[in-house]
Amino acid sequence: MYAETKHEHFLAFNCVQRAHQNVVENLPVFLSLLFASVYRPLAAAIAGLIRVLGFVAYVHFYSSGDPAKRQYGSFGNIGMLIMLGLTFEAAYRLISA
Structure with missing residues (x-):
């Protein structure tokens, strides 16, 4: 699945591969939280x-080839936490209705 270390661009390829895997792994959670935030569509x-x-x-x-730079995308977790809060609100409204 990953490039062999003998290849000239193995590090860059492996970084792209891992970034893709991370997005694919997080996509179902992201979509579930997004669709569950039905009471506040603009905030969602x-x-x-x-x-x-x-x-x-x-x-x-x-994908730049420096794995340490991936931290610059971590601000997206703020959006995930907001959607999680909106999902809890939707669940509370459904339970208390």
């Missing part, structure tokens, strides 16, 4: 945009 859309921009920054900086 803004939080989703923050998360997507975080994904883009994460992949861009991680």
Whole structure:
């Protein structure tokens, strides 16, 4: 799955591969939280945009070949936390209705 260390660009390829895997692994959680935030669609859309921009920054900086730069995309976690809060609000409203 990863490039062999003998190849000239193995580190860059492996960084791109890992960034892709991370996005694919986080996508179901992201979509579930986004769709569960039904009571505040504008806030959910803004939080989703923050998360997507975080994904883009994460992949861009991680793909540069320096794995330490992937931290620049971590601001997208703020969007994920907002969506998590909106999901808890939706669950509370559904339970108390």
